[in-house]
Amino acid sequence: MFRMPGARHAMRLTLFAGLACGAASAAFAAENQGITKDEILLGSVLDLSGPVASIGVPVREGQDMAIQAANDAGGINGRKIRIIYADSGYDPKKAIIATQKLVNDDHVFAFVGQVGSAIVHVTMPMIINNGALLLFPNAPIEEVYEPTKPLAFTMQPAFNVQARLATAYAYNTLGKRKFCAFYQDDDSGEQVLRGINEGLDQVGAKLVEKASYKRGATDFSSQFARLKQADCDIVMFGAVVREAAAAMLEKQKIGWNVDVLVSQPSATDTVVRLAGSAAEGMLGVNQMLPLDMIKDQPNVVPVFKAYAESHGGKLPDPAFLYGYNFMNLFIEAARRTGPDLTTQNLVKTLEQIHDLDLNFGMAPATFSATQHVGSLSTNLLKVVNGQWTRIGVLK
Amino acid sequence: MIAFLQQVISGAAVGIVYALVALGFVMVHKSTQIFNFAQGELMMLGAFAAYTFIILFGLPFWLGAILAIASVAVFGAVLDRLLLRRMVGTKPFTIFMLTVGIGFCIRSIVMLVPMWGTDTYSLPSPLQGRIFSFGGLIISADHAVILATAALVTTALFLFFRFTRLGLAMRAIAQNPLAASYLGVRVDSLFSIVWALSAAAAALAGVMLAPLSFVHADMGQIGLKAIPAAVLGGFDSLPGAIVGGMIIGIVESLAGFYCPEGVKDVAAYVVLLLVLAVKPRGLFGHPDVKKV
Amino acid sequence: MALLEINDLSLQFGGLKAVDGVSFSVKENEILAIIGPNGAGKTTVFNAVSRIYRPSHGSIRFAGEELTRLRSDQLPRLGLARTFQNIELFAGTTVLSNILLGCHVHRRTGLIAELLFLPSARRQEIAFRAQVEELVDLLDLGAYLHTEITSLPYGVRKTVELARALAIRPRLLLLDEPSSGLNVEETAHVGELIGRIRDSFRTAVAMVEHDMSLVNGVSDRVVALDAGRVVAEGSPDEIRNNDAVKSAYLGVT
Amino acid sequence: MSKKSELVTGVRDLTLAGLLGRQRPVAIALLVALAVVPCFHSGYWLSQLTFVAIYAIAGFGLQILLGFAGQVSLGQAAFLASGAYVSAYVERIGLGAPLGFAAAIFLTAGLGLLVALPALRMAGLYLAIATMSFGFIVEEVMARWTSVTGGNAGIAIPAIKLGSLSLGQPWQIYYLSWALALVVLLISANLLRTPIGRAMLAIRDSEIAARSSGIRVSRIKAVAFGLSAAFAGLAGALYSHAIGFISPDQFTIAMSLDLLVMILIGGLGTLRGVLLGAVFLVVSPELFQQLIGLFTSGNTEVAGLRPLLFGVSLIFVLLFQPDGIDAMVTRIGEWVAGPAAGGKR
Numbered sequence A: 001m002f003r004m005p006g007a008r009h010a011m012r013l014t015l016f017a018g019l020a021c022g023a024a025s026a027a028f029a030a031e032n033q034g035i036t037k038d039e040i041l042l043g044s045v046l047d048l049s050g051p052v053a054s055i056g057v058p059v060r061e062g063q064d065m066a067i068q069a070a071n072d073a074g075g076i077n078g079r080k081i082r083i084i085y086a087d088s089g090y091d092p093k094k095a096i097i098a099t100q101k102l103v104n105d106d107h108v109f110a111f112v113g114q115v116g117s118a119i120v121h122v123t124m125p126m127i128i129n130n131g132a133l134l135l136f137p138n139a140p141i142e143e144v145y146e147p148t149k150p151l152a153f154t155m156q157p158a159f160n161v162q163a164r165l166a167t168a169y170a171y172n173t174l175g176k177r178k179f180c181a182f183y184q185d186d187d188s189g190e191q192v193l194r195g196i197n198e199g200l201d202q203v204g205a206k207l208v209e210k211a212s213y214k215r216g217a218t219d220f221s222s223q224f225a226r227l228k229q230a231d232c233d234i235v236m237f238g239a240v241v242r243e244a245a246a247a248m249l250e251k252q253k254i255g256w257n258v259d260v261l262v263s264q265p266s267a268t269d270t271v272v273r274l275a276g277s278a279a280e281g282m283l284g285v286n287q288m289l290p291l292d293m294i295k296d297q298p299n300v301v302p303v304f305k306a307y308a309e310s311h312g313g314k315l316p317d318p319a320f321l322y323g324y325n326f327m328n329l330f331i332e333a334a335r336r337t338g339p340d341l342t343t344q345n346l347v348k349t350l351e352q353i354h355d356l357d358l359n360f361g362m363a364p365a366t367f368s369a370t371q372h373v374g375s376l377s378t379n380l381l382k383v384v385n386g387q388w389t390r391i392g393v394l395k
Numbered sequence B: 001m002i003a004f005l006q007q008v009i010s011g012a013a014v015g016i017v018y019a020l021v022a023l024g025f026v027m028v029h030k031s032t033q034i035f036n037f038a039q040g041e042l043m044m045l046g047a048f049a050a051y052t053f054i055i056l057f058g059l060p061f062w063l064g065a066i067l068a069i070a071s072v073a074v075f076g077a078v079l080d081r082l083l084l085r086r087m088v089g090t091k092p093f094t095i096f097m098l099t100v101g102i103g104f105c106i107r108s109i110v111m112l113v114p115m116w117g118t119d120t121y122s123l124p125s126p127l128q129g130r131i132f133s134f135g136g137l138i139i140s141a142d143h144a145v146i147l148a149t150a151a152l153v154t155t156a157l158f159l160f161f162r163f164t165r166l167g168l169a170m171r172a173i174a175q176n177p178l179a180a181s182y183l184g185v186r187v188d189s190l191f192s193i194v195w196a197l198s199a200a201a202a203a204l205a206g207v208m209l210a211p212l213s214f215v216h217a218d219m220g221q222i223g224l225k226a227i228p229a230a231v232l233g234g235f236d237s238l239p240g241a242i243v244g245g246m247i248i249g250i251v252e253s254l255a256g257f258y259c260p261e262g263v264k265d266v267a268a269y270v271v272l273l274l275v276l277a278v279k280p281r282g283l284f285g286h287p288d289v290k291k292v
Numbered sequence C: 001m002a003l004l005e006i007n008d009l010s011l012q013f014g015g016l017k018a019v020d021g022v023s024f025s026v027k028e029n030e031i032l033a034i035i036g037p038n039g040a041g042k043t044t045v046f047n048a049v050s051r052i053y054r055p056s057h058g059s060i061r062f063a064g065e066e067l068t069r070l071r072s073d074q075l076p077r078l079g080l081a082r083t084f085q086n087i088e089l090f091a092g093t094t095v096l097s098n099i100l101l102g103c104h105v106h107r108r109t110g111l112i113a114e115l116l117f118l119p120s121a122r123r124q125e126i127a128f129r130a131q132v133e134e135l136v137d138l139l140d141l142g143a144y145l146h147t148e149i150t151s152l153p154y155g156v157r158k159t160v161e162l163a164r165a166l167a168i169r170p171r172l173l174l175l176d177e178p179s180s181g182l183n184v185e186e187t188a189h190v191g192e193l194i195g196r197i198r199d200s201f202r203t204a205v206a207m208v209e210h211d212m213s214l215v216n217g218v219s220d221r222v223v224a225l226d227a228g229r230v231v232a233e234g235s236p237d238e239i240r241n242n243d244a245v246k247s248a249y250l251g252v253t
Numbered sequence D: 001m002s003k004k005s006e007l008v009t010g011v012r013d014l015t016l017a018g019l020l021g022r023q024r025p026v027a028i029a030l031l032v033a034l035a036v037v038p039c040f041h042s043g044y045w046l047s048q049l050t051f052v053a054i055y056a057i058a059g060f061g062l063q064i065l066l067g068f069a070g071q072v073s074l075g076q077a078a079f080l081a082s083g084a085y086v087s088a089y090v091e092r093i094g095l096g097a098p099l100g101f102a103a104a105i106f107l108t109a110g111l112g113l114l115v116a117l118p119a120l121r122m123a124g125l126y127l128a129i130a131t132m133s134f135g136f137i138v139e140e141v142m143a144r145w146t147s148v149t150g151g152n153a154g155i156a157i158p159a160i161k162l163g164s165l166s167l168g169q170p171w172q173i174y175y176l177s178w179a180l181a182l183v184v185l186l187i188s189a190n191l192l193r194t195p196i197g198r199a200m201l202a203i204r205d206s207e208i209a210a211r212s213s214g215i216r217v218s219r220i221k222a223v224a225f226g227l228s229a230a231f232a233g234l235a236g237a238l239y240s241h242a243i244g245f246i247s248p249d250q251f252t253i254a255m256s257l258d259l260l261v262m263i264l265i266g267g268l269g270t271l272r273g274v275l276l277g278a279v280f281l282v283v284s285p286e287l288f289q290q291l292i293g294l295f296t297s298g299n300t301e302v303a304g305l306r307p308l309l310f311g312v313s314l315i316f317v318l319l320f321q322p323d324g325i326d327a328m329v330t331r332i333g334e335w336v337a338g339p340a341a342g343g344k345r
Helices: A005-024 A053-072 A092-105 A117-129 A159-172 A187-202 A221-230 A241-253 A269-279 A301-310 A320-337 A343-352 B002-032 B039-056 B061-082 B092-112 B141-163 B165-175 B177-182 B187-213 B219-232 B238-258 B263-278 C042-049 C072-078 C095-106 C111-115 C119-138 C154-167 C184-201 C212-218 C236-240 C243-252 D003-009 D016-040 D044-068 D076-092 D097-119 D124-144 D170-192 D195-205 D207-212 D217-243 D253-266 D271-295 D305-320 D324-337
Strands: A039-046 A080-087 A110-112 A133-135 A179-184 A207-213 A234-238 A259-262 A283-286 A378-384 A387-394 B131-134 B137-140 C002-013 C016-027 C031-035 C057-062 C080-082 C172-176 C204-208 C221-226 C229-234 D160-162 D165-167
Touching: A039 A053, A039 A092, A039 A117, A053 A080, A053 A301, A053 A320, A080 A092, A092 A117, A092 D044, A092 D217, A092 D271, A110 A320, A117 A133, A133 A320, A133 A343, A159 A179, A159 A187, A159 A234, A159 A259, A159 A283, A159 A378, A159 A387, A179 A187, A179 A221, A187 A207, A187 A234, A207 A221, A221 A241, A221 B002, A221 B238, A234 A241, A241 A259, A241 A269, A241 B187, A269 A387, A320 A343, B002 B039, B002 B137, B002 B141, B002 B165, B002 B187, B002 B219, B002 B238, B039 B061, B039 B092, B039 B187, B039 B219, B061 B187, B092 B219, B092 D124, B092 D253, B092 D305, B131 B141, B137 B141, B141 B165, B141 B187, B141 B238, B165 B187, B187 B219, B219 B238, B219 B263, B219 D124, B238 B263, B263 D097, B263 D124, C002 C042, C002 C204, C016 C042, C016 C057, C016 C204, C016 C229, C031 C042, C031 C184, C031 C212, C042 C057, C042 C172, C042 C204, C072 C080, C072 D207, C080 C154, C095 C119, C095 C154, C095 D195, C111 C119, C111 D170, C111 D195, C119 C154, C119 C184, C154 C172, C154 C184, C184 C204, C184 C212, C212 C236, C221 C236, C221 C243, C229 C236, C229 C243, D016 D044, D016 D170, D016 D324, D044 D076, D044 D170, D044 D195, D044 D217, D044 D253, D044 D271, D076 D097, D076 D124, D076 D217, D076 D253, D097 D124, D097 D160, D097 D217, D124 D253, D160 D170, D165 D170, D170 D195, D170 D217, D170 D271, D195 D207, D195 D217, D207 D217, D253 D271, D253 D305, D253 D324, D271 D305, D271 D324
Parallel strands: A039 A080, A039 A110, A110 A133, A179 A207, A179 A234, A234 A259, A259 A283, C031 C204, C031 C221, C080 C172, C172 C204
Antiparallel strands: A283 A378, A378 A387, B131 B137, C002 C016, C002 C057, C221 C229, D160 D165
């Protein structure tokens, strides 16, 4: 090209070094990473500052309390649990970097309770290809269990599964015929929509009208005017907490008393708290029972009491239950595996778990060699005098 | 037809919230030439302040609201004294980025405050759930109040800028700070007042919005909807901001009702681009010619 | 024939007629001065010629081309360059790149050649710098070549702007108040410079100027404007003793 | 050597070596360091540096647009998205990675020109907002155009295939990203020493003077938009393969703002600043987390702290170091190497 002695030399050097190193650094999966004789090292990449921090934060609180309890009780077969958290800020780049660190530098044994669909999508291959376990992510993603992957387990099927069941119930039991859908313009919302359509196909029915909104929307008048005009007899929600509550208020405002059946994200105490009277009579499906229904259980009371003491008397956020239960599920599995805790052995134990009920609001868990999703059933809930109550279980 | 009218009404009701935030944009830009990207976050702060006074401290709604607005106004003035004051004379874009940084910080601080954090809180207004309906047209009491307040605020501001010495000075200051000083007003304190005013407008919007869409750390996003409103209005005209907000609100509402899904979410921006393509400085904007 | 021919040029802002039926011409290789009290429309005429303003009526022919039909950025290619009353430099860059920007019109390379810095681009850069070199020597700016404009004294900035205009290798150079903001010595220097430019580049010069010493010193002809009209035209001496001009100046004091 | 020969033969900056000026040794050292990183770090630093390269590429694009031509864009994320999805699509229909990258670059450049059309008439604030709106619209299109983009569910991106060779390993992406980043850097540097690049600086500083110097402002602006979009497109294509999965919620205004913050903190108008900014953007949150770790129980993060880091750094830089980290480095360099250290621009 032109005079550049130093630079050209550098190029050669670079190329040479590059090839040399490339060859040298073939990635390898360390067996039994993260397990020492007195410690189990876990990792968790969740959103603590971004758009889904409202889930990431309570999930972490739940996991921490479960770990605390286990460690105070002497740990698991003599091993204490240590967990390293990383804030993804819901930024996949950050999630990848953090996961790389946890996998390659910290050599964590398993990732428990990753939060966020995109985050789980981008980190899953890196985790399981490096021989670490991906356990119970907080994201409804079919790819985690379909097809079954040896190192990935989840308690959360894609939302379409529950939506399908809910639709069938509304059609057969409630005798609804004109279905409308109101859903968030993102993956979780569209999963629900898919489930509704699947459910309707089974009975040869069609969706009458659907309306979507963007996360963070504040006004739903046009959507509801549209649904009301379609004059449907039930509105299926694929909405997330805040918007679901605001939508219920809108529905009340326009004085339209149509039945509403909400999906997992909004079948929670928060929605009832926010929507108040407008939430009365609302139906919902959720694998996790609302706080209100379990907060008086003898085994729950002390936990919430401890939480309240450290959080200014507040009840935990519903998402707390995911962190708490999923972590306890791991702890239970690890305990059952016994002192010889290896990736392979834990997988064996998990695959033998049958109908395990932690009695803390979470649906009983059942895994097998061919099925790595813990539960495909869901609770059918209804708001009666400002309180969620269970009126059945859908299978 | 009735459906159409209903959409226009509820659109206008939403638009007015955009407009209130837009007012903040306009006031600051009018007299300091700054585009304050943190306006939405200030609104969010206002909502949280109201939540604190009303729910946590148990004050009556209106009192709490006023205190919230006042405290955010003070915060705005402090921002000006601590940060923006030092930036006088630097490129507009640099100052814009400074406000971006301020936005980051506000959001982060709200998350870090223990009693706020990442949760969503309800802040029911005394009129919660009450609705007026005439001839099939429905408008909720909350929206009615918002409309009324907005009208009030705008008139007040309008008169303020038209007839008070301070107001005149603020208008003058945009053209040249010297003129303002002739009016016997200290320019630097003037900027602080401007910031206080626009922060107050944002907070007011926050208080108004809270009963409808709750209090949470992501509220600031509304600011992004208010920007098109302000731009349509020409970014330097208070009535323009109101009109712009209305247009955005109504367009969204109609698009949501009549157009395929997804259109509603971008309608505001499509309209904005169309307007800018025809009038590069907004509907009410004036071109500025460089003298050589 | 004349190089620049302005015919019955009119231009108004709103109601106000800033220029009203002005006609004059600049011959090859001559130095023409345009004088007149403030607001007489001198700079406006320049801005109309360099297509910053759109005339409402009249024609501006330069080297046989009708300028009113062209964009301002097309003029330099025809050999028309200008400086500004209150200097318009590229403040964020160095003296060197400011002057090199004058060479822009002589650019022969395409985007690709430049992005890849192909030999053609490199040869061109070297050629450009050779030209800059001449100008730098003529206007002795050598000391400031790599200095950012913002850290230059006012006088030097004016010279840089002049150098940039000359890099266009113009046939006609429009100078808007070359002496404004300069002290007596600097002004004298500018005068002698303008003469040198005309001789060494065979460039015609038209300048708007207040300083009569400069005008009388260098210009071959003078056009006097008042209230947007030409009130007198002739040699410096003729203009000096022209009553219309006198009254024009007295009129506005 | 005499002034004249210095200028004309242009040893100062008309050769690559000259371009680096006094930083040549440093640059070569860094180059070698980059080349040997994979020997010592299998994952963590490798992936960080990969993203540094990718963000630098997008950053060079934005620097050309904003730092050189003075045109603000709040919609760069849309260009990255276009690059990511175009390359994904082209590779999905089996035309191969090289074509995919080419398409990503050129189609995105086309998109950039498209945006430039209305943008040419707008200035400052209005341009910023127009580009922001454009970003939002593209976001919605990604979500709705399911047949191509896979919609909100997103699409998995397979490893780059070059014939039989598959670039799936982190170190392979790493080398690819940096090779391309260096090419883009060189191209940007060339821009600055040739007419079109200078013309950009000109229209940034004074459009009127630019016109009267024979520069066709609209065309130069269009070129700036095209180039910056092209680079963003390339970055997007790389990003998609480095991430392995793309969905619309990854290309939001947050990403556009990140890029702006990056070049502002790095240093507006300088290429070295882009590299420094990219390092800051990617690495500082990590260091920050380690730092927090020292004070908290050692292994957790505090909610909501990350925005604070960016916010505070941004405010600090704007108030006390308007020319960004780049200026600091220059000052340090001068202090070390004595006066008159040549800054790479």
